[in-house]
Amino acid sequence: MGEVFLGSEAVASGALTRHGLQRFHERLLPDVYRARGQAQSLRDRTVAAWLWSRRRAVIAGAAAAALHGAQWVSDDEPIELFWNNGRPPSGLIVRNETLGNDEVTRIAGLPVTTLARTAFDLGRYLPRHKAIARLDALSRAIVLSNDEVLLLAKRYPRARGVRRLREVLPLVDRGAASPKETWLRLLLVDAGLPAPTTQIPVQNNWGLIAMLDMGWEDYMVAAEYDGDLHRSNRDRYVWDQKRSRLVAGMGWAVVRVINEDEPADVITRVRNALTARGWRP
Structure with a gap:
């Protein structure tokens, strides 16, 4: 048996003996x-779970977000459930x-909180930055209606x-392609810089050149987060240089950001790039 199953059911049905269950299978949770x-x-x-x-x-939280298609949920993420067990x-x-009946749906045969209810819970229970990153990823996977979340x-x-939820919802941006892009966007906004536009297309006469992570089109300034793939993959590195x-x-003036950069330095570089192009606080 390669799938996850209840041991008591497998033994009762005759599919496994108790000896076979204990010798050839590992226990993930009780039974x-x-x-x-x-x-x-x-x-x-x-x-x-x-x-x-x-x-x-009913499956909720980050696990529910993953079932709705959200990325960036790790395999060891705690599984959240709505159930009565202390x-x-x-x-x-x-x-x-x-949990209302209209707040539950089924995905791949599993009962899961609806998109709106999943967002409602993520925005309430997680710290601000993590909540926005999770909601960015969720809204990137499937269009998220803030109005439906606010109805809840x-x-x-x-x-x-609920107060935290109301604060984070206006900051959700489905253009964030990774949690680090969410981090960078919030870093700049929290520093008092104008909110950037995400996923900006840059084109020339031959077509699309690039899709910039975020930026300010009026000033032709962009900020891009370079993850490990940009350095570890040679083909990607060569293309990035071109x-x-x-x-x-x-x-375009592009400020490139890597994980090792100090936040204060990132803010200064972006602010200087914007002011050099005419932006004033």
């Missing part, structure tokens, strides 16, 4: 097993909260974290 020697994916852990609840819980095993977060805030005005020259030739 939840899978064949030994396989890496645990987020999907496996999500199914395991649902089975642990005896198929009664002592969940390690790796699970169980919330006993009101009206439905549950006393729910924990692309940078083409973009500069079109009149």
